[in-house]
Amino acid sequence: MMSEIVNKYEQELAGAAEFIVHGDDFWIFPHEDPDGDAYGSTLGLLQALRSMGKGARAFIAAPVPRMYARMPGIDDLEIVNALPENLPDVIVVVDNAEFERMGDDFGKELKARGVTADKPGNRPVIINIDHHVSNTRFGDINVVNPDCAAAGVIIFDLLMHLGFAISLDIAIDLYVALVTDTGRFSFNNTNQRALEVAGELVALGVDPAKVIEDVYYTRTSAQMKLFGKVFQTITEVPEIGTVYAWQTRKMLEETGTTPSDTEGIVDLIRTIGDYPLSLFFKENERGIKVSMRSRSNFNAADFALIFGGGGHPGASGFKVNGEIEEAIESVLAELHKAF
Ligand SMILES: [Mn+2]
Incomplete structure (x- = not known):
């Protein structure tokens, strides 16, 4: 049973990896009112795609809350009301249980433009990367693993699968994803894998105390x-x-x-x-x-x-x-x- 689950996850990662290797242009979307995991997963993937030489953009609908303002790459997120005219090859939706929940209206806008997995035709491929039990598997490619404490863990696994060398900036963003979604490793989703990935990110140079300082000690x-x-x-x-x-x-x-x-x-x-x-x-x-x-x-x-x-x-x-x-x-x- 356990190995079946692992194999299914590995297969899903392989499916997403193939489209990432072959895609040229990517749009990435976190869920609406993004939290640390949504930002961290988006930023980790955005920076990785760019350093692979891909065109990659990420869109949000509202300004970034202060607690996430120091995340590496955060200024690269584009705050927009409407999406650009020219669609990319690949749309990646992260930490998002439903297609309609990205931005405030991005999901609806994309649907209106014919971008939805149940519609065949000449449209971007939709990759759905998430860890919510309630995920509707709305993508053409779905990498959905509720055993992962954060979507950031899946991004980590995906980058490892791609043989990508994770930079310190990306490691910090993925660490923020983990720290916030586990309530600083205190919620009941805090499992062995979450701590192992956190350890790997620390091995890459993340300073855990500084992350806590930057994220949580920012109140006014x-x-x-x-x-x-x-x-x-x-x-x-x-x-x-x-x-x-x-x-x-x-x-x-x-x-x-x-x-x-x-x-x-x-x-x-x-x-x-x-x-x-x-x-x-x-x-x-x-x-x-x-x-x-x-x-x-x-x-x-x-x-x-x-x-x-x-x-x-x-x-x-x-x-x-x-x-x-x-x-x-x-x-x-x-x-x-x-x-
Ligand atoms: Mn999450």
Whole structure:
């Protein structure tokens, strides 16, 4: 059984490697609201492709949050509203469970331009590199391995498969992917392989303490004041083992912060010991975004599916329309049903 899984992964890596060797022009997309893994995987692959002499571009829809601003190559990401006219040979989507979830509208835009795996014809090949259990295998080539703690591990394996010599910059980006997606090697996706790859990256010159410094010790006092306002809303629901908090747009105005300043809040809420489930509701112009964390057998990814979201058993996200009070109410109602 184990070897079958390994072989399947090896085959998938080989499939992706072939298109990477033969492709000339690449576009890379992380998921919307990229996290450290999405940025790290994108940047690792982007820099590797360029040093192989390929044309490679990567697109995002919003400015990079401060905590990721020091990642090597980050300024090469292109912040755009719409994609360039001329399509590439190959589109690589990383750390993204669904084709529609890249950028804010890049997936929809590409679909509208006929770029979708279920449509044959003269269009870019779609390579899907991901580790979400809920991945829909939307690519022509799918390298999907939920046993990998981060998509960055898959990029590492892919580059090794290609016999590529990983530079220090790429190693740092992949290390950021691992550190952030494992919660600094503390979440239950932290497995032997994650630590082995981290060790390999350190062997390539990554300084673990400096990465932590660059990524996590970047908060502002305005941001901490926002955290304070959010923490004032912490509400316990003992009968369903849940604790939640919320952020309104007003809180952002009052503290002079932006939506990306909420990064890290949900992982602090999840440290409240008595509650295996934690939820964080964020209000924006488009509605309410919900981040969920689970430290029990309760599958946060399955729960997110009810609202059309997705993720991992321990960490997921979804969107709810309407006002924040209604969103909280409807999510709690579903949680009560699930118990
Ligand atoms: Mn990830």
